[in-house]
Amino acid sequence: MSGSERMIAPNLRKAHERCADCGIRTRAVCSYCGPQDLQLLDAIKFYKTYDPGQEIVAAGERTDFLGSVVEGVVSLCKTMPDGRRQMVGLMFPSDFVGRPMRPIAPYDAVAVTPVKLCLFHRSRFERLLKDTPSLEKRLLEMTLDELDAARDWMLLLGRKTAREKIATFLAILTRRAAGLDNTRPHDGLRFELPLTREQMADYLGLTIETVSRQITGLKKDGVVEFADARSCHVPDFVALLDAAGEDADGGMIG
Amino acid sequence: MSGSERMIAPNLRKAHERCADCGIRTRAVCSYCGPQDLQLLDAIKFYKTYDPGQEIVAAGERTDFLGSVVEGVVSLCKTMPDGRRQMVGLMFPSDFVGRPMRPIAPYDAVAVTPVKLCLFHRSRFERLLKDTPSLEKRLLEMTLDELDAARDWMLLLGRKTAREKIATFLAILTRRAAGLDNTRPHDGLRFELPLTREQMADYLGLTIETVSRQITGLKKDGVVEFADARSCHVPDFVALLDAAGEDADGGMIG
DNA sequence: GCTTCTCATTGACGCAGATCAAGTGTCCGC
DNA sequence: GCGGACACTTGATCTGCGTCAATGAGAAGC
DSSP: OOOOSSOOOOSSOOOOOGGGGOOTTTTTTTTTTOHHHHHHHHHHHEEEEEEEOOOETTTTBBOEEEEEESSSOOEOOOOOOSSSSEEEEOTTTTOSOOOTTTOOOEEEEEESSSEEEEEEEEEHHHHHHHOOOOHHHHHHHHHHHHHHHHHHHHHHHHHHHHHHHHHHHHHHHHHHHHTTTTSSOOOEEEEEEOOOOOHHHHHTTHHHHHHHHHHHHHTTTTTTEEESSSSSEEEEEEHHHTTTTSSSOOOOOO | OOOOOSSSSSTTTOOSGGGGOTTTTTTTTTOOOOHHHHHHHHOOOOOEEEHHHHHEEEETBBBEEEEEEEEEEEEEEEETTTEEEEEEEEEOOTTSSSOOOOOOOOSEEEEEEEEEEEEEHHHHHHHHHHHHHHHHHHHHHHHHHHHHHHHHHHHHHOOOOHHHHHHHHHHHHHHHHHHTTOOOOOEEEEEESSSOHHHHHHHHHHHHHHHHHHHHHHHHHHHOOEESSSEEEESOOHHHHHHHTOOSSSSOOO
16 A cells, blocks of 8 residues: 555566565455465456446356455345345455355345455365365355354344444445544544445445434434545544444443 | 164264264265364364353353354344344354454354354464464355355345245245255254244344244245244245345255 | 142233435545 | 435334233143
């Protein structure tokens, strides 16, 4: 990110970006890989970009690739026969997209923002997974984390009020923003909402109107401030956590 | 299940039940283990039983063991500071309970029925996991399945009506019952509800009264029949799927 | 037999959030 | 500048489910 000339022989061919320079290197599925393993991954990886709104995989279809989000945000979304929709995951850089050992996708994956993926062909990746403990271990770890997050979301969907849902979502984004620039979520944090009101509604199990109204409510109560519809400012993170219906302890356990 | 005298030397000491005779052997976390790996597991495993209602692990507490459900049903449940509860998982025989690589449990685990667990000390299990690809592979597979199930549940909690929630839950139990005796879920299936109305409410994100009313509604419409409050009979599985708001295709993809 | 406890059902009522319907603000192409 | 598309907000009304309260039904203890 900061103009980086690494101390590595600079004369290697650069058929594509090198893993060593990758922004998600330390958190992605490859983060436990040593130089040799990384070389194997490097040899089979390829990049692909998507425009906002573009479908990455469709529910029910076979997908022959999987990989990591390098840049942007990807939504995972389920749709019922009559059109009701529920977003079941929101994938940020370093998150892994695609279901190993099951080629039929159980949900749509759609680019929310401009997206760049680092992809592997399914068969090659699964073969590699078998022989590469570092890869498998990290994938297990990430899957367990996803499962924890999914269960947190079940509590939100099943038991939280609309206001709490919005506040929880904003708190998560706040924490993310704070984590990314290595500050703790304290007073005076800013970030951009990656989702439209409609996408938030799909994520939170609400309607677009309720999302709008609850955001207005939180604004009126001074819990959050918005310069425009997308840029959010949190003057008091504890107040936001409180509105989210969470124990306002130190937070930051996960 | 059917009076099984296996063709294995019957003179081994039986300090405890042998894995080879275990009822969940083919589906549990150990199912990919060969004889050697199994021996290692066998050496460190121990059994523990719980009465209905008994707490297995408490949210926020450190747990030093994890393992498989051998018999019975275990609920995983989150509770908010003000007492609202959401069940986030229901574990049946062969399911894995406990979170590897994270000793603090994020939810309560409670025995719903009389439960028998096959347990391992956390540190030993994690050490074994590291050196036993067959174990790790199966655990990854099971975790991915749990994640799929959790996401299905997110759709249920976020978007389904009370009636659909009940019907979906009954359909899952029906499928389970059908799977266990190797018949397909067709007409005329029977099973026992493992949960009280209150536990169902916690699982489905409803109140106990709504659960009761919706079951009454499904009964009135002839979708299900109950001999008593717990024993359910499904005369027409397709009708049940329809009430669940699901595509009434062949089903049975998962 | 009677009491008590737990679990389940049913009814009356109220409210959070969905639905229906305008209306505002901004951007874009012309 | 103007029309249209899109995202968002706001208001009025409706309704599914929660809440409160009473009742029933079975099991356990005495």
